[in-house]
Amino acid sequence: MGLSATFGRAVAAHQQARAHLHAARQALAQLQPPPDTGETADTVARLRRVGETVTAEPEPARFFAGPLPVRLGWATTVHGDFPAVVPLAGGTHLALDTDARHPAVAALLRTLVVRLLAAAPPGSVRVSALDSAALGATFLPLRPLVDAGVLHPPATTDAEITERLDDAERHARAAQHASGPPELLLLVAACLPDGRDLHRLAALTHAGPSAAICVLAAGYPPRSAGLTPPPLGVATAVRLDPQGYAWIGDPPGHPFSTDGTGLAAPVRLDGDPPPHAVAALADRLGELHRRDAEFGFPDLLPARPWAESSSNGLRAVVGRAGRDPVICAFDDQTPHWLVGGRTGAGKTVFLLNVLYGLAARYSPDELTLYLLDFKEGVSFTEFVPTDHDPSWIPHARAVGIESDREYGVAILRELRRELNRRAAALKRHGVTKLADLPRDGTPTPRIVAVIDEFHVLFAGNDAVAREAVTLLEELARKGRSYGIHLVLASQSVAGIEALYGKTDSIFGQFPLRVALPGGNGVLDKLNETAGALPIGSAIINPSAGIAGANTIVQFPDAHASATQVAALRHELWQARRPGSRPPAVFKGYESAHVENDPTYRGLIPGGRRPLALVGRTVDVDLTTAHFPLDATPGRHLGIIGTSPVGASVLHAATVSLARQHPPGSARFLIAPLVAVADEIADTTTDELTRAGHPVTRLDAAGLREELRKLASQSPDGPGRTFLVGYGMDGASGVLAARDENFKSGLDDLQAVLRQGPAHGVHLLGWWRGLRRLADDIGGSSNRDDVACLVALNVTGSELGMYLGQPDLAYAPRANRALLIDRHDQRVRLIVPFVRPGYEPDDEGD
Numbered sequence: 001m002g003l004s005a006t007f008g009r010a011v012a013a014h015q016q017a018r019a020h021l022h023a024a025r026q027a028l029a030q031l032q033p034p035p036d037t038g039e040t041a042d043t044v045a046r047l048r049r050v051g052e053t054v055t056a057e058p059e060p061a062r063f064f065a066g067p068l069p070v071r072l073g074w075a076t077t078v079h080g081d082f083p084a085v086v087p088l089a090g091g092t093h094l095a096l097d098t099d100a101r102h103p104a105v106a107a108l109l110r111t112l113v114v115r116l117l118a119a120a121p122p123g124s125v126r127v128s129a130l131d132s133a134a135l136g137a138t139f140l141p142l143r144p145l146v147d148a149g150v151l152h153p154p155a156t157t158d159a160e161i162t163e164r165l166d167d168a169e170r171h172a173r174a175a176q177h178a179s180g181p182p183e184l185l186l187l188v189a190a191c192l193p194d195g196r197d198l199h200r201l202a203a204l205t206h207a208g209p210s211a212a213i214c215v216l217a218a219g220y221p222p223r224s225a226g227l228t229p230p231p232l233g234v235a236t237a238v239r240l241d242p243q244g245y246a247w248i249g250d251p252p253g254h255p256f257s258t259d260g261t262g263l264a265a266p267v268r269l270d271g272d273p274p275p276h277a278v279a280a281l282a283d284r285l286g287e288l289h290r291r292d293a294e295f296g297f298p299d300l301l302p303a304r305p306w307a308e309s310s311s312n313g314l315r316a317v318v319g320r321a322g323r324d325p326v327i328c329a330f331d332d333q334t335p336h337w338l339v340g341g342r343t344g345a346g347k348t349v350f351l352l353n354v355l356y357g358l359a360a361r362y363s364p365d366e367l368t369l370y371l372l373d374f375k376e377g378v379s380f381t382e383f384v385p386t387d388h389d390p391s392w393i394p395h396a397r398a399v400g401i402e403s404d405r406e407y408g409v410a411i412l413r414e415l416r417r418e419l420n421r422r423a424a425a426l427k428r429h430g431v432t433k434l435a436d437l438p439r440d441g442t443p444t445p446r447i448v449a450v451i452d453e454f455h456v457l458f459a460g461n462d463a464v465a466r467e468a469v470t471l472l473e474e475l476a477r478k479g480r481s482y483g484i485h486l487v488l489a490s491q492s493v494a495g496i497e498a499l500y501g502k503t504d505s506i507f508g509q510f511p512l513r514v515a516l517p518g519g520n521g522v523l524d525k526l527n528e529t530a531g532a533l534p535i536g537s538a539i540i541n542p543s544a545g546i547a548g549a550n551t552i553v554q555f556p557d558a559h560a561s562a563t564q565v566a567a568l569r570h571e572l573w574q575a576r577r578p579g580s581r582p583p584a585v586f587k588g589y590e591s592a593h594v595e596n597d598p599t600y601r602g603l604i605p606g607g608r609r610p611l612a613l614v615g616r617t618v619d620v621d622l623t624t625a626h627f628p629l630d631a632t633p634g635r636h637l638g639i640i641g642t643s644p645v646g647a648s649v650l651h652a653a654t655v656s657l658a659r660q661h662p663p664g665s666a667r668f669l670i671a672p673l674v675a676v677a678d679e680i681a682d683t684t685t686d687e688l689t690r691a692g693h694p695v696t697r698l699d700a701a702g703l704r705e706e707l708r709k710l711a712s713q714s715p716d717g718p719g720r721t722f723l724v725g726y727g728m729d730g731a732s733g734v735l736a737a738r739d740e741n742f743k744s745g746l747d748d749l750q751a752v753l754r755q756g757p758a759h760g761v762h763l764l765g766w767w768r769g770l771r772r773l774a775d776d777i778g779g780s781s782n783r784d785d786v787a788c789l790v791a792l793n794v795t796g797s798e799l800g801m802y803l804g805q806p807d808l809a810y811a812p813r814a815n816r817a818l819l820i821d822r823h824d825q826r827v828r829l830i831v832p833f834v835r836p837g838y839e840p841d842d843e844g845d
Contacts, residue, residue: 067087067088067089067090067091067092068087068088068089068090068116068119069085069086069087069088070085070086070087070088070112070115070116070119071083071084071085071115071270072084072085072086072108072112072238072246072248072267072269072270073108073246073267073268073269073270074267074268074270075263075265075266075267076245076265076266076267076268077265081268084246084248084263084265084267086236086238086248087236088112088116088214088216089116089184089186089214090209091207091208091209091211091233091234092214092234092235092236093205093214093215093216093217093232093233093234093235093236094112094215094216094217094235094236094238095217095220095221095232095235095236095237095238096108096216096217096218096219096220096238096239096240096246097219097220097221097237097238097239097240098218098219098239098240099133099190099191099192099218099219100131100133100134100138100190100191100218100219101133101134101191102240104240104244104246104269104271105218105240105269106134106138106190107269107270107271107272108269108270109138109188109190109216109218110138110139110141110142110272110273111270111271111272111273112188112216113127113129113139113142113145113151113186113188114142114145114273114277114278114281115273116184116186116214117145117150117281117285118281120184122284122285123183123323124181124183124184125183125184125185125186126152126183126184126185126186126322127145127150127151127152127186127188128152128155128164128167128168128185128186128187128188129151129152129154129155129188129190130154130155130161130164130187130188130189130190130191130193131154131155131156131190131191132155132156132157132158132161132191132193133190133191134190134191135156136153136154136156138154138190139151139154139190141272141275141278142278144278144279144281144282144283145278145281145282145285147282147286148282148283148285148286149286150282150285150286153532154190158193158194158197159526159527159528159529159547160529161193161197162197162547162548163529163547163548163550164187165193165197165200165201165204166547166548166549166550167550167551167552168185168187168204168213169200169204170551171183171185171211171212171213171322172185172204172207172211172212172213174324175210175211175212175213176210176211182212183212183322183323184212184213184214185212185213185214186214186216187201187204187213187214187215187216188216189201189215189216189217189218189219190218191218191219192217192218192219192220192222198222198229198230199230201215201217202229202230202231202232202233203230205217205232205233205234205235206232206233207233208233215235217232217235220232236248236249237249241266244269245266245267245268246266246267246268246269247262247263247266247267248262248263248267249262249263295319295320295554295555295556296556296561296564297353297356297556297557297558297560297561297564297565298561298564299317299320299325299556300316300317300318300353300356300357300360300556301317301356301357301360301361301568302360302361305360305361305571305572305575306360306361306362306363306366306575307361308361308362308366309362309366310362310366310367310445310446310483311434311435312331312435313329313330313331313332313446314329314330314331314358314361314362314367314446314448314485315327315328315329315330315361316328316329316354316357316358316361317357318350318353318354318357318514318538318540318553318555319353319537319538319540319553319554319555319556320553320554320555321551321552321553321554326540326551326553328354328512328540328542330446330448330485331480332480333511333542334511334512334542335479335480335485335486335509335511336476336479336480336485336486336487336488336509336510336511336512337485337486337487337488337510337512337513337514338487338488338489338493338507338510338512338513338514338522339351339487339488339489339490339513339514339516339519339522340489340490340491340492340493340513340514340515340516340518340519340520340521340522340523340530341491341515341516341517341518341519341530341538342491342516342517342518342519343491344535345516345517345518345519345535346516346517346535346536346538346555346557347452347489347491347516348379348452349555349557349558349559350514350516350538350555351379351450351452351487351489352379352382352558352559353555353556353558354487355369355371355383355393355448355450356558356565356568358395358448359393359395359572360568360572362395362445362446364394364395364445364576364577364580365443365445366443366445366446367395367445367446367447367448368395368397368445368446368447368448369383369393369395369396369397369447369448369449369450370396370397370398370399370411370414370415370447370448370449370450371383371396371398371399371400371449371450372399372400372403372407372408372411372449372450372451372452372454373400373401373402373403373452373453374400374402374403374405374408374451374452374453374454374456374457375402375452375453375456379401379452380399380400380401380450380452381401382565382569383396383399383583384396384399384401384582384583384585385582389566391569391570391573392569392573392582392583393569393572393573393583394572394573394575394576394577394580395572396583397583397584398411398414398583398584398585398586398620398621399583399584399585399586400585400586400588401585401586401587401588401589402587402588402589403586403588404586404588404618404816404829405456405457405459405464405465405468406464406618406829407586407588407618407619407620408451408457408468409457409464409467409468409471410618410619410620411449411620412468412471412472412475413471414620415447415449415471415475415479415484416471416474416475418447418482418484419474419475419478419479419482419484422434422437422444422482422483422484423478423481423482425437425444426481426482432481433481434446434481434482434483444483445483446483446484446485447483447484447485448485448486448487449475449484449485449486449487450487450489451486451487451488451489452489452490453489453490453491454488454489454490455490455491455492455493455496458496458499462809463807463809464809469499469502469506472486472506473502473505473506476506476509476510477505477509479509480509486510488510491518492521493507493521493522494521508544510544511542511543511544512540512541512542513539513540513541513542513544513545514538514539514540514541515529515530515533515538515539515541515545516530516533516537516538516539517530517531517533517534517535517537518530518531519538519539522545523539523541523545523547524544524545524546524547526546526547527541527545527546527547527550529547529550529552533552536554536555536556536557537552537553537554537555538552538553538555539551539552539553540552540553584620584621584622585622586618586622588815589815590815590831591815591831591834591839592615592616592831592832592833592834593833593834593835593836594613594651594652594655594656594833597613597616597624597833598624599611599613599624599626600613600624600652600656600659603656603659603660604659604660605659605660605661605662605665606660606662607660609628609629609630610628610629610657610660610661610720611626611627611628611629611656611657611660612626612627612628612629612637612653612656612657612764612788613625613626613652613653613656613833614626614627614637614639614649614652614653614790614817614819614830614832614833615649615652615790615817615819615830615831615832615833616830616831616833617819617828617829617830618816618828618829618830618831619828622831625819625828625830626656627653627788627819627821629657629757629762630757631757631758631760632757632787632823633753633754633755633757633758633785634753634754634757634784634785634786634787634822634823635757635762635787635788635823636753636756636757636762636763636764636765636785636786636787636788637653637762637763637764637765637786637788637789637790638763638765638766638767638773638786638788638789638790639765639766639767639789639790639792640766640767640768640769640770640773640789640790640791640792640794640799641768641791641792641793641794641812641817642768642769642792642793643792643793644676644677644838645792645817645832645834645838646766646768646790646792647676647677647680647681647726647727647766647838648680648832648833648834648835648838649766649790649792649817649832649833649834650677650680650684650724650726650764650765650766651680651683651684651833651835652833653764654668654684654688654722654724654764655684655687655688657722657764658687658688658691658693659691661693661719661720663691663692663693664692664693664694665693665719665720666693666719666720666721666722667693667694667695667696667719667720667721667722668688668693668694668695668696668721668722668724669695669696669698669703669706669721669722669723669724670684670685670688670695670696670697670698670724670726671697671698671699671700671702671703671723671724671725671726671728671731672697672726672727673699673700673703673725673726673727673728673729673730673731674726674727674729674730674768676727677726677727677766680726680835680838681726683835684724685697700730700731700733700734700735701734703723703725703731703734703735703745704731704734704735704745704748706723707723707735707745707748707749707752708745708748710723710748710752710756710761711747711748711749711751711752711755712748719760720760720761720762721760721761721762722761722762722764723752723761723762723763723764723765724764724765725763725764725765725766726766727766727767727768728765728766728767728772728773728776729767729768729769729772729773729776731745732746732772732775732776735749735776746775746776746778749763749776749777750777750778750782750785753777753782753785753786754785763786765786770791770794770798770799770802773786774802780802780804783802783803783804783822784822784823787821787822787823788819788820788821788822789818789819789820789822790817790818790819790820790830790832791810791812791817791818791820792812792817792832793812794810794812794818795810795812796808796809796810796811796812799818803820803822808827810829815831815832815839816829816830816831816832817829817830817831817832818830
């Protein structure tokens with residue numbers, strides 16, 4: 001029974017299997033194509049021929065005529081394969097439902113990039129890639145194109161993706177107004193961005209053919225649950241099935257699109273382009289790209305110099321974004337600029353480009369320049385005359401090289417005076433803007449003041465920094481109305497103590513930000529795109545640095561075009577008005593010599609009151625620092641400090657007084673009392689003798705006797721008497737000794753200080769210590785008896801205590817001195833006159 005039952009089950013199973021086989025054969029017969037009449041095979045062959053024809057390299061003139069047919073792969077049928085072609089560009093896009101983490105999708109994106117670049121005329125396609133999912137790995141096989149400058153490095157962070165979309169939107173707006181065929185922007189998203197950026201990407205597909213954008217979006221629609229994807233514009237949809245085949249549109253049995261179209265055949269996607277083909281394309285396009293991307297110094301200049309008016313603002317070409325020049329303005333919208341970048345980022349080159357561009361575009365009647373450089377460099381030396389080249393830029397009013405902070409404050413003071421003058425002129429004419437001011441023959445040029453390494457101006461928190469902050473804040477707030485524009489440049493704008501609490505009120509007036517490599521500090525905290533910039537490029541942001549307003553520009557190196565720059569400078573110099581003066585030049589490292597001083601050279605006998613010249617004032621025009629000697633008690637000069645520069649200052653004061661007296665009309669008593677001054681004292685004596693003035697040499701004892709005579713009676717001899725003491729402290733011991741009448745030489749000295757000016761007697765003395773001076777003249781209570789002091793290497797605290805000014809801010813340093821006139825209550829920083837060959841080496845000299 002068991003065997004029979006087993007056999008019966010086997011027979012039943014066999015019959016069931018035969019039934020399944022028969023049913024399968026019938027189903028297979030239904031799927032087979034009808035008998036081939038040759039039409040289907042012919043259709044496939046024709047499709048193959050058409051596909052191969054339309055995907056051939058187009059003529060350059062036809063590239064922008066409309067959508068470009070591009071092959072995705074090969075459609076597969078039982079009768080053979082044919083190219084699967086989709087339209088791209090011309091307002092059409094591509095959406096793949098799988099992102100580039102799938103190898104087939106990544107390979108297809110790379111192939112499409114290569115094919116579009118190969119088909120397009122050189123320089124007519126720019127590729128921008130987004131790849132946050134693979135951190136840029138999707139495009140690594142295309143590295144030769146990146147190195148050649150044809151393909152930008154892919155954006156991988158949220159901030160970079162936002163910046164690329166900002167750039168795409170600007171491109172779309174600019175392309176719609178382009179006069180000729182615009183550059184095509186191929187925006188390749190290896191995966192979709194999130195949130196708002198996804199909607200911005202989708203919006204670009206609706207911009208139309210005039211926007212010149214083609215989007216390749218991988219991973220659309222997003223697979224997030226509950227997410228309604230933003231609709232795309234004219235885009236070919238491609239779906240990848242689990243077997244790796246692609247379906248284009250809406251094939252039967254695979255509903256995908258809503259319009260009922262599609263290719264009813266699976267497509268084998270094309271793989272990666274061969275590496276040798278990528279390298280060859282990079283070589284060909286790289287050379288053409290470099291040649292086409294050349295943007296030289298002449299491209300910054302106008303076709304005709306000095307042809308534009310500055311009434312409504314100033315404009316300059318600062319670089320190029322793609323093939324388009326980028327123009328920045330000084331006007332009501334962007335009155336002031338803030339420029340940042342690390343050392344070596346090209347900040348100086350960028351500033352020179354802007355300044356030369358402005359100087360070529362606007363005449364000196366339309367533009368005036370104030371240029372300050374606080375670093376150890378020569379940023380602006382080519383704007384001023386030198387021993388090798390007498391030319392200068394005629395727009396330059398004042399140029400500071402390695403400037404002092406005090407010189408910077410002097411510039412700001414002059415700008416404020418000019419602002420107030422213009423405010424009065426506007427009020428007088430009943431207008432509110434510079435553009436409305438009548439031009440009645442007196443030009444009112446716009447002013448651009450550039451301060452490089454401006455943070456030095458605010459170093460510390462002393463009186464100089466506080467005044468600079470006050471002046472800068474006023475100029476930044478009011479300058480736009482009066483045509484005064486500021487450019488502040490620095491490596492960093494952080495950590496400036498003097499600006500605490502003022503950052504927003506000052507920098508808020510600087511809407512235009514220029515960030516060079518490493519210059520993120522001038523941008524918004526959320527805008528970190530400047531860190532990866534290459535040298536020779538910058539971010540231009542006219543919206544105070546906020547993310548979303550960046551334009552990346554390339555700019556040329558003016559230093560690399562030295563011949564062209566020199567030719568432009570000479571052209572502008574030759575075109576200056578007759579009688580134009582060169583700019584006032586302050587070189588912080590340069591010593592001052594009385595022989596080169598214009599005031600000294602202009603001195604002649606017969607002035608109302610003689611002037612003792614001691615140096616050049618640290619002000620805009622470097623005016624001569626002098627001290628008038630009249631009959632007022634105390635009109636004497638005291639030079640204080642251990643620095644041997646004191647002997648040079650004393651020499652300059654003496655020889656300048658000699659030039660103001662006819663030969664023989666003034667008597668000079670020269671007392672070299674310290675060895676360090678012997679040589680300069682001998683030089684002084686020789687010069688006075690050659691000028692025809694009587695000179696008497698004194699030692700300490702002779703000085704004691706002369707003081708006794710000068711104190712007891714009117715001086716003998718003609719005209720004035722000048723007592724010149726080199727190292728007065730060297731005679732203190734002799735002068736302190738009392739005679740048989742208990743009278744000392746110091747008593748006589750103090751009498752001469754009080755009474756001498758009324759009789760034409762003046763003391764010019766160098767003391768090497770402030771305390772010794774105080775002791776010699778009878779203590780600090782008698783400090784007005786020497787009304788003029790030139791303080792060399794004396795600390796500000798010591799000087800302030802002596803003068804009764806505890807808040808006196810002075811930091812002694814090489815090649816600087818403080819001129820104090822007690823009678824006029826004036827304190828000025830000066831560059832003291834030194835004898836050639838006696839320049840100070842450091843602060844202790």
